[in-house]
Amino acid sequence: MFYFLEEEISVKRFFATTVLIVFAFFCYLTSAIAETPQRVIIDTDPGIDDAMAILLALNSPELKVEALTVVPGNVDGRQGLENALKLVSLAGRCDLPVAGGAQHPLNQKLITAQYWHGKNGLAGVELPAPKCKADTRFGPDLIIDLVHKYPHEVTLIPVGPLTNIALAVSKDPSIASLVKDVVIMGGSITGGNVDGAAEANIYGDPEAAAIVFNAGWMVTMVGSDVGERTLITRKNLADLQSLHGPESDFIAKLADFYLTRSEKSGYQGAAMYDPLAVATVIDPTLVSLKDMHVDVETKGEFTRGETVANRMGSDENNVLHGDHYEIDGVIALKPNARVCLASDADRFLQLFVNRIKGK
Numbered sequence: 001m002f003y004f005l006e007e008e009i010s011v012k013r014f015f016a017t018t019v020l021i022v023f024a025f026f027c028y029l030t031s032a033i034a035e036t037p038q039r040v041i042i043d044t045d046p047g048i049d050d051a052m053a054i055l056l057a058l059n060s061p062e063l064k065v066e067a068l069t070v071v072p073g074n075v076d077g078r079q080g081l082e083n084a085l086k087l088v089s090l091a092g093r094c095d096l097p098v099a100g101g102a103q104h105p106l107n108q109k110l111i112t113a114q115y116w117h118g119k120n121g122l123a124g125v126e127l128p129a130p131k132c133k134a135d136t137r138f139g140p141d142l143i144i145d146l147v148h149k150y151p152h153e154v155t156l157i158p159v160g161p162l163t164n165i166a167l168a169v170s171k172d173p174s175i176a177s178l179v180k181d182v183v184i185m186g187g188s189i190t191g192g193n194v195d196g197a198a199e200a201n202i203y204g205d206p207e208a209a210a211i212v213f214n215a216g217w218m219v220t221m222v223g224s225d226v227g228e229r230t231l232i233t234r235k236n237l238a239d240l241q242s243l244h245g246p247e248s249d250f251i252a253k254l255a256d257f258y259l260t261r262s263e264k265s266g267y268q269g270a271a272m273y274d275p276l277a278v279a280t281v282i283d284p285t286l287v288s289l290k291d292m293h294v295d296v297e298t299k300g301e302f303t304r305g306e307t308v309a310n311r312m313g314s315d316e317n318n319v320l321h322g323d324h325y326e327i328d329g330v331i332a333l334k335p336n337a338r339v340c341l342a343s344d345a346d347r348f349l350q351l352f353v354n355r356i357k358g359k
């Protein structure tokens with residue numbers, strides 16, 4: 001009787017110890033996962049808000065930036081590469097591969113945006129000549145290589161026209177199932193910032209955008225409509241200027257130029273387009289997303305470059321009956337995008353300013 005009781009106690013002890021060990025291992029695993037930075041590649045056309053996005057990423061422990069790839073957009077490819085190299089030089093990150101890519105959109109002429117970004121794309125602020133050297137690989141090939149090197153771990157963050165991403169996924173469609181996520185700054189579901197319909201990154205290369213949205217992966221779309229409700233203000237600028245350092249002084253100059261340009265156009269602040277896309281990867285709770293099917297208009301007289309989002313998840317099915325069509329139910333559409341509907345602008349701006357100040 002006594003013997004059985006002892007055995008029962010030791011079984012209970014063994015069971016309790018096992019549960020404790022499993023629980024401790026689970027806690028370790030959970031914290032290890034939470035602490036492992038996410039690998040990202042930023043495809044960029046720098047660009048004032050690109051510079052803000054890149055320095056936000058480089059100052060965020062949640063991210064491990066694996067490469068910058070440069071696409072023509074706000075400035076041409078040569079200027080963009082020089083700007084990207086100056087930015088990583090400023091951040092002391094010559095270890096980071098920075099590669100040039102396409103030199104023009106797939107099917108139209110390049111449209112640059114010095115009007116918004118200053119003559120050199122960086123508000124006319126002259127950074128020292130870059131210490132860092134360009135990687136000799138072609139940007140889209142570097143993207144393909146890194147996605148294969150770290151399968152299911154790399155998040156692409158394209159914050160310019162989608163030319164490089166389209167070239168990469170066209171050359172190697174297998175990357176569509178090997179990336180972790182594709183978080184683009186681009187598009188809009190409530191009107192454009194170029195014209196009534198189109199957002200600038202999509203308008204800059206609509207054919208590339210159509211390839212990217214139809215590549216078989218889910219695109220997280222952080223559009224200009226949400227960026228324009230996520231504004232950096234003079235108050236945020238004063239906060240940035242309260243602590244001096246090479247990066248915060250540089251970003252403060254950019255923000256001042258960008259705010260002045262935006263105020264002249266009647267805005268209350270400057271739209272944080274590209275940094276919001278990066279912040280969405282740092283902390284997804286900063287935005288709300290909804291799955292939708294998004295098509296890119298490549299032909300419309302007034303709507304070329306529009307991202308046409310289907311909120312219902314279906315199209316009507318019209319069937320020919322004699323001399324007319326009749327609606328015969330609906331055809332379900334598979335979502336291809338997680339569309340950003342809103343952001344927590346205050347919390348995002350606080351994160352942005354703190355990270356640039358090095359907090």
Ligand SMILES: [Ca+2]
Nearest residue numbers: 047050159160
């Ligand atoms: Ca950009």
